[in-house]
Amino acid sequence: MAKFPLGKVPAFEGHDGFLLTESTAIASYVAQSGPKADQLLGRDVKSQALIKQWTSFAEGEMFQNAFMPVAMAVMKFYPMNEAAFDRHVENLEKDVKALEKALEGGKKYLVGDEVTMADLMVVSFMYYITKYFADAEMRKTAPNLMAYFESFAAVPEYKKYFGEAEYCEKRLAKDAQKQ
Numbered sequence: 001m002a003k004f005p006l007g008k009v010p011a012f013e014g015h016d017g018f019l020l021t022e023s024t025a026i027a028s029y030v031a032q033s034g035p036k037a038d039q040l041l042g043r044d045v046k047s048q049a050l051i052k053q054w055t056s057f058a059e060g061e062m063f064q065n066a067f068m069p070v071a072m073a074v075m076k077f078y079p080m081n082e083a084a085f086d087r088h089v090e091n092l093e094k095d096v097k098a099l100e101k102a103l104e105g106g107k108k109y110l111v112g113d114e115v116t117m118a119d120l121m122v123v124s125f126m127y128y129i130t131k132y133f134a135d136a137e138m139r140k141t142a143p144n145l146m147a148y149f150e151s152f153a154a155v156p157e158y159k160k161y162f163g164e165a166e167y168c169e170k171r172l173a174k175d176a177q178k179q
């Protein structure tokens with residue numbers, strides 16, 4: 001708490017004592033410090049802007065609408081707020097539609113033709129969407145998004161952190177028992 005007064009994760013401390021919070025800032029710093037900075041953060045201003053658009057979308061929209069309902073109903077990190085739960089899940093439908101549209105035509109990546117930080121952040125929240133919300137009906141309405149997710153879920157690095165991809169049969173309910 002002395003180093004990170006917000007008491008939230010993620011929280012980053014570099015070898016040199018550099019402290020950083022907020023997932024996008026941490027991911028950008030790590031990407032910028034490595035050999036794939038241009039690829040991950042964008043090679044031109046428009047790609048850079050689009051990558052920021054999707055990383056903000058992941059940290060804002062997807063965190064609220066995919067993670068928060070799970071944090072309330074399953075992890076019990078936060079007390080259940082039924083109105084908020086319903087609002088997040090309703091908004092999640094819009095998020096899925098936005099991603100589906102962005103990936104129209106079977107695009108493999110959100111920005112350009114290589115993996116960027118946009119994909120890394122969006123795919124990490126897809127874990128919650130597929131496991132808790134993407135029932136057969138939702139999957140049918142978002143074939144491009146599902147194919148996109150599956151291609152990332154198949155790589156060993158994804159499996160190492162998230163395990164095998166799981167798809168829910170029934171969408172998460174407010175009174176879900178710990179799963």
Ligand SMILES: N[C@@H](CCC(=O)N[C@@H](CS)C(=O)NCC(=O)O)C(=O)O
Nearest residue numbers: 007008009010021022023024059063
């Ligand atoms: N905007 C922050 C959100 C950080 C955040 O809310 N983290 C949650 C867990 S994913 C947390 O640590 N919550 C504990 C709390 O709210 O006390 C980010 O993207 O890093």
